[in-house]
Amino acid sequence: xxxxTLSPAETACADMSDIIxxxxxxxxxxxxxxxxxxxxxxRDADAWVELWKTLRDAANVIKFLRAEVRKQLNEIAxxxxxxxxxxxxxxxxxxxxERADGGWISAKERLPPKHVEVIAHWITPKSVPxxxxxxxxxxxxxxxxxxxxxxxxxKNWMPLPEPPEV
Numbered sequence: 001x002x003x004x005t006l007s008p009a010e011t012a013c014a015d016m017s018d019i020i021x022x023x024x025x026x027x028x029x030x031x032x033x034x035x036x037x038x039x040x041x042x043r044d045a046d047a048w049v050e051l052w053k054t055l056r057d058a059a060n061v062i063k064f065l066r067a068e069v070r071k072q073l074n075e076i077a078x079x080x081x082x083x084x085x086x087x088x089x090x091x092x093x094x095x096x097x098e099r100a101d102g103g104w105i106s107a108k109e110r111l112p113p114k115h116v117e118v119i120a121h122w123i124t125p126k127s128v129p130x131x132x133x134x135x136x137x138x139x140x141x142x143x144x145x146x147x148x149x150x151x152x153x154x155k156n157w158m159p160l161p162e163p164p165e166v
Contacts, residue, residue: 009068012061013145019058020147026051065145069132073119076161104156112136112157117144120154133160 026032032051033041042048104121105112112118113136120134120141133144134154141153 009065012064012068015061016058016065016145016147019054019061022054023051026054065132066130072133073131079161079164103158105158106156107154112159114138116159118157118159120149121156122149122154 023032026047030043032043032047042051115135115137117133117135119131121129121131122134122141123129130149134141134149134157135144136154141149143149
């Protein structure tokens with residue numbers, strides 16, 4: 001990758017930050033208001049169009065990032081399988097410690113070290129499960145794009161694997 005060139009995931013994170021700024025700008029200009037019951041009211045048709053385009057862009061970025069995470073998790077799984085195949089029965093425990101639960105650690109059981117990137121599993125307010133790279137900071141769980149992970153943070157987490165030897 002060339003210097004000062006963003007990866008597709010970094011570009012998507014930058015796009016998401018821009019989308020969040022666009023939504024906040026709509027609210028500041030009173031194009032959109034949200035009342036105490038989370039009911040969204042839009043001022044006029046032009047505001048609807050602007051908001052719809054912004055939300056469509058957000059959905060596309062989220063779809064891309066989820067696909068990237070799935071791809072990275074599949075690459076990790078393939079590396080682990082390759083490692084097991086190479087080392088055979090004498091293989092030491094993997095980074096997942098061969099846990100019966102597939103390597104997931106309950107956030108109730110134990111939290112990761114703060115400011116260390118891990119793979120996190122969390123549930124959205126609409127009960128949608130999400131798996132993504134995240135970090136536990138002093139003020140809660142955050143995606144690597146800097147967005148908070150829902151109201152309650154990660155339910156489960158696992159450490160990232162060691163990078164492959166070059």
